[in-house]
Amino acid sequence: MKGDLFIVNIGQIATASGKKALRGPDMGRLLVTQNGAILVEKGIISYAGVQEGPDYEAALKKARAGAYPLLDAAGKACVPGFVDCHTHFLFAGFRAEEFFWRAQGLSYMEIHRRGGGIGKTAKATREASFENLLSSGGARLSSMLAQGITTVEGKSGYGLDRTTELRQLQAMAALDAMQPVDIVRTFMGAHSLPPEFSGRPGEYIDFIIAEVLPEVAREKMAEFADIFCEKAIFELEDSRRYL
Structure with missing residues (x-):
């Protein structure tokens, strides 16, 4: 994906834990966020987190200002592409x-x-x-x-x-x-x-x-x-x- 997108009402966001490569049993460690949102700008995820608080409000403001397409996940899960x-x-x-x-x-x-x-x-x-x-x-x-x-x-x-x-x-x-x-x-x-x-x-x-x-x-x-x-x-x- 190369464009912009704002995904809301995500039941769970599941992604890898931390910012470094993992190996062995550590690969099973997942960071799971309940009731989340994801903001994609020019193909880059700029926000992935809970659907509340100042960081979410800033992401929401960006999405509205840029008239980004809105996708309602309707409580479904989001995971990274395989x-x-x-x-x-x-x-x-x-x-x-x-x-x-x-x-x-x-x-x-x-x-x-x-x-x-x-x-x-x-x-x-x-x-x-x-x-x-x-x-x-x-x-x-x-x-x-x-x-x-x-x-x-x-x-x-x-x-x-x-x-x-x-x-x-x-x-x-x-x-x-x-x-x-x-x-x-x-x-x-x-x-x-x-x-x-x-x-x-x-x-x-x-x-x-x-x-x-x-x-x-x-x-x-x-x-x-x-x-x-x-x-x-x-x-x-x-x-x-x-x-």
Whole structure:
């Protein structure tokens, strides 16, 4: 949300306690405010607290002076938007059969040897158009938003070549501008080893470092980089070199 809004008659405002990052059991500490109000100005929450007292009156005065839209929460609760910190929401194809294999106890590498895994999705994603990625990715983001998710980390990694990896990041940038869910882009060109580099992980990392990462950085297409560090995929030395 980028605009102004005044929310009143909130039954409960539940948010994290304090102003620093929490970890472990402390993450369960919530600050709950009964009978609250929230003032949003230019997309920034400037007041969140009880619906009485001088601070609330000041927020109310601002809202009235600016003719901010008024939303009556009618006693419902308000919580921060959820953050999905690991997604690959841009892809083509499906691997539903792998649920059955996983239920049988097959490992990732066993599924990979059966023709499943990342390689199968990468093949389908390479064949998908930019428009197809926009359409399917937008639908998934809409579903996430309906469930309260307002920020996602979106990883590439289902192209495993220069063209498709860049296409995924470009589609994420377009979607970030088109809809309300905030997208934090991560370049994950080293998600798996593509067939054209079979048995040559070091050479593939050389290719990514020389041919893809510079363009991602130059065009500011991603904020982070990620790699699948796993035996028989990308070992520790190659992972360190890539990152």
